[in-house]
Amino acid sequence: MKTLETIVAKHPFFDGLQPAYLELITGCAANHVIKAGEFLFREGEEAQQFFVIREGTLKLLVQMPAAGEIILQTIHSGEIVGWSWLFSPYRWHFSGRAATELRVLTFDGACLRQKCDADTGFGYEFMKRFSRIMMERLQATRLQLIDLYQVRE
Amino acid sequence: MSTLDFVTVPVNVSDPMIPRVYRVLRTRWNTGDTFSLELVPQEGGDIPAFEPGQFNMVYIYGVGEIPISISGDPARRDLLIHTTRAVGTVTHSMSKLNVDDTLGVRGPFGSAWPVELGRGKDIVIVAGGIGLAPLRPAMYRILANREQYGRVVLLYGARTPADVLYRKELEQWRSQFDLDVFVTVDRATGNWRGSVGLVTQLIGRAPFDPLNSMAIVCGPELMMRFTTMELMKRGISGNNIYISLERNMKCGIGLCGHCQLGSVFVCKDGPVFQHSQVEHLLTRWEL
Numbered sequence: 001m002k003t004l005e006t007i008v009a010k011h012p013f014f015d016g017l018q019p020a021y022l023e024l025i026t027g028c029a030a031n032h033v034i035k036a037g038e039f040l041f042r043e044g045e046e047a048q049q050f051f052v053i054r055e056g057t058l059k060l061l062v063q064m065p066a067a068g069e070i071i072l073q074t075i076h077s078g079e080i081v082g083w084s085w086l087f088s089p090y091r092w093h094f095s096g097r098a099a100t101e102l103r104v105l106t107f108d109g110a111c112l113r114q115k116c117d118a119d120t121g122f123g124y125e126f127m128k129r130f131s132r133i134m135m136e137r138l139q140a141t142r143l144q145l146i147d148l149y150q151v152r153e
Numbered sequence: 154m155s156t157l158d159f160v161t162v163p164v165n166v167s168d169p170m171i172p173r174v175y176r177v178l179r180t181r182w183n184t185g186d187t188f189s190l191e192l193v194p195q196e197g198g199d200i201p202a203f204e205p206g207q208f209n210m211v212y213i214y215g216v217g218e219i220p221i222s223i224s225g226d227p228a229r230r231d232l233l234i235h236t237t238r239a240v241g242t243v244t245h246s247m248s249k250l251n252v253d254d255t256l257g258v259r260g261p262f263g264s265a266w267p268v269e270l271g272r273g274k275d276i277v278i279v280a281g282g283i284g285l286a287p288l289r290p291a292m293y294r295i296l297a298n299r300e301q302y303g304r305v306v307l308l309y310g311a312r313t314p315a316d317v318l319y320r321k322e323l324e325q326w327r328s329q330f331d332l333d334v335f336v337t338v339d340r341a342t343g344n345w346r347g348s349v350g351l352v353t354q355l356i357g358r359a360p361f362d363p364l365n366s367m368a369i370v371c372g373p374e375l376m377m378r379f380t381t382m383e384l385m386k387r388g389i390s391g392n393n394i395y396i397s398l399e400r401n402m403k404c405g406i407g408l409c410g411h412c413q414l415g416s417v418f419v420c421k422d423g424p425v426f427q428h429s430q431v432e433h434l435l436t437r438w439e440l
Contacts, residue, residue: 059349061343067342071343076348143353143375144339144351148281148282149311
């Protein structure tokens with residue numbers, strides 16, 4: 001458990017959190033290894049976790065009839081994936097498949113939601129951190145929508 | 154001395170308004186809509202010396218003249234290479250040129266990537282789309298003097314895997330032990346094995362020391378604005394970031410005023426600028 005605490009504490013997402021909060025978070029965390037090609041989560045399934053990619057690359061995918069798999073984004077070492085666990089109905093909107101072998105920290109969303117409800121200071125701190133990730137992804141998505149490299153005359 | 158002076162290169166041709174005739178040695182399609190022309194002077198001799206980041210005015214007889222950055226090796230004086238996209242009247246005509254056809258070239262014009270200022274530092278090269286073409290001469294210059302630099306990191310973003318420019322060269326650079334090359338595309342299907350996401354998203358995980366780095370950036374202007382924001386978020390100062398701007402260059406020597414952007418002429422004072430010098434101009438809608 002000490003190792004897990006160290007890993008969590010060293011990740012930039014958790015940087016600066018009070019030791020008590022880190023302890024709460026670590027209590028909801030577990031280490032996992034996912035083989036290349038395996039799904040970490042699938043569209044439509046119940047979303048009760050988020051993940052810190054410790055090593056490897058994850059493809060965020062959506063399946064389109066006739067087009068097959070579309071890769072929306074790749075998530076790399078050090079990055080965080082998954083916020084569907086935060087909002088009802090707690091279902092994955094997209095699928096995540098390991099492009100390479102993945103070492104991930106898995107965080108139990110139901111456990112964290114309970115802790116956020118019980119301690120709103122912790123909940124606020126946690127939401128601020130997730131909001132930043134969401135904002136960054138939203139900004140990137142907007143730029144992708146602009147289609148920066150499209151020919152414009 | 155103006156802060157703009159150190160990237161400016163004096164025009165080194167006798168009459169910058171008279172095109173020199175070049176002959177097409179070879180045309181090479183890089184992607185579905187982007188091609189490179191390899192040119193040699195019709196009357197023989199060397200091409201004019203140029204600095205990485207400079208451009209020429211390329212004239213297709215009876216069609217028109219457009220600015221195109223030079224994308225070849227500045228150490229080679231026997232071959233002029235221009236890479237461009239077939240999108241307008243002139244570039245479409247250019248794409249149809251055959252071996253031994255001729256065209257007019259004026260230049261080289263404009264300022265250069267100040268790669269010499271990056272000696273002893275990490276170099277971060279960020280390219281988007283066809284923006285890799287004006288950066289390639291800088292890459293050649295840096296590689297020719299590799300020992301003078303710290304880490305050299307190339308971050309390249311393209312629209313799709315099919316739009317990746319200079320693919321073989323990128324693969325070769327990526328296989329070198331002394332280069333860090335990251336390629337990402339904005340969209341891809343399931344069989345693409347590389348990164349998907351904006352080029353700006355590569356910056357956070359790129360290996361360089363932000364306090365001792367110089368970044369050179371080229372791509373669509375919006376991409377450069379967001380890229381510079383990310384570079385500065387990583388800790389690189391705006392004084393150590395250089396971008397290449399594109400405006401309606403016509404004369405190439407700052408006389409006609411078509412490319413004026415606020416107080417600067419992009420053809421003469423640019424196209425390469427220190428980011429902190431032009432940052433305020435890029436977000437002003439009225440210019």
